Amino acid sequence: MAENDGDSCSVEDEEHTNNNNNGCDKEEEELSVPRGGPIFVPNLVGSLTSVPLFQSSIVQELQDLEFEVSSSSSQVLDEDISVDELKILTEEELVDMAIKEAFKDNEDSPNLSPIPEEPSDEGSKDHEASNDEACKKKSRKRKRTKAKNHDLEETYIAKVEHVRRIKEKQDEDKAAVTLHSFNPSSKVNDCAITSSRTIDRMKPLRSASSAVKVKSSNIQGYVPVHYPEVALSIEVYHNARKWVKNQEFLVLGQQTLTELRDKIYCLADHVMQKAKQHDPSGYFLIEDTLCNDLRDPSAVDYSEPIFDWLRNSKDEALKKWEWIAAGGLQTKQKAVVGDVTGSQLPHFRAVDMHKTQFCDLKFRLGAGYLYCHQGDCRHTIVIRDMRLIHPQDVQNRAAYPILLFQLKPHIRKCYVCKIFRATQVTIDDKWAQENPCYFCDNCYYLLHYKDGCLLYDDFSVHEYRHD
DSSP states (O other): OOOOOOOSSSTTTTGGGGTTOOOGGGEEEEEEEOSSSSSOOOOOOOOEEEEHHHHHHHHHHHHHHHHHHHHHSOOOOSSOOOOOOOOOOOHHHHHHHHHHHHHHHHHHHOOOOOOOOOOOOOOOHHHHHHHHHHHHHHHHHHHHHHHHHHHHHHHHHHHHHHHHHHHHHHHHHHOOOOOOTTTTSSOTOOOTTOOOHHHHHGGGGTTTOOOOOEEEOOOOOOBOOOOOOOEEEEEEEEESSSOOEEEEEEEEEEBHHHHHTTTTTOOOHHHHTTOOOOOEEEEEETTTEEEEOSSSTTTTHHHHHHHHHHHOOOOHHHHHHEEEEEEEEHHHHHEEEEEEEESOOOOHHHEEEGGGGGGEEEEEETTTTEEETTEEEEEEEEEEEEEEEEEEOOOOOOSSSSSEEOOOOOBOOOOOSSSOOOOOOSSOTTOOOOSEEEEOOHHHHHHHEEEEESSSSEEEEEEOOOO
């Protein structure tokens, strides 16, 4: 089976499924799906868990929280809560605080001695004698008071200037700091070029809070969702570009794996159907469970050759399993400290996909599992998040799995007219300007046909479908 062309799909363009069919607005119902969960962190894998274990633990936590809230609300709080310390001060308020602090320092300093009262008429002679001396003292006191006032003014100005410098330094520090991870409007330096794989991983997060539209025509009836129900966020990645996420679904824990498989889109299915070589077989490998799709009578049990290989090549299987289960980090650690765990192969088992629900499986959040179909077309699937159904979620079970994210394909245009979409692709075409070369129907027939007859046939042509 030929793999998809790595350039046939642009990772720079993505959209939700509500943009795919503009002509069906009347048949669509906008369904608000609460989003959340962890931000993508490479190599972050949770512990082994299951839907029933998570459901029981989270329900118990909610019950304990409700009891704690109800018991605390019955008590009267005597103390008032003050949030003055959390107040954000403006520049004017900082200046006022500096001036008040300076005045406070002035009040704490000793006051000037009071001016002595004027002497009475009695002893006027003594007063006249000391009048000159009193005037001199008053003059000296005025000078000292004026000098002190001048010193206070300089103190106030110095404190205000100090506050101003602090404010300017804060503004400079804020301007110098650029948080590229959280500020989409910031400009990234040319030297800080992020790898394309990291960009591809982060792009789907931009649409994490968008609403989802589901075609009402695709929903068969109404089946209520019973609380408590668990919802799983499951990501499906590209078969060739392993780091590119193609789709993301919101699946209920009570749904079967075949319900998810029927929603997964892959170009290989359409190519094999066009070639009349479609294989209905397929399987999921989640932890130690192989889930085979045997609904079609012609389907093949993919688990049989895998079990034969496990029995005949135990050593090779053990090495591969250690790498898959632990990754390269543990392998590097073993090279330094040796193998201290003595890992063993798990006891693999095979189940029917259409009889297995997600609540029947054990898995790890963030771990990569395998989806294989059409012989050897393999996709990585990741159970990214697990939560309880929210009242704002879609309450109709028939609407699930809900497509939360769909990678928008890059549609190639005709290499000749540069106007219409390409529908044919030729390989080893001697009259084509490129190899392979993409044509619209009109340009293809104008170049290769005359009077309804093919001009030459020493090339191969295929129908072009975007990925």
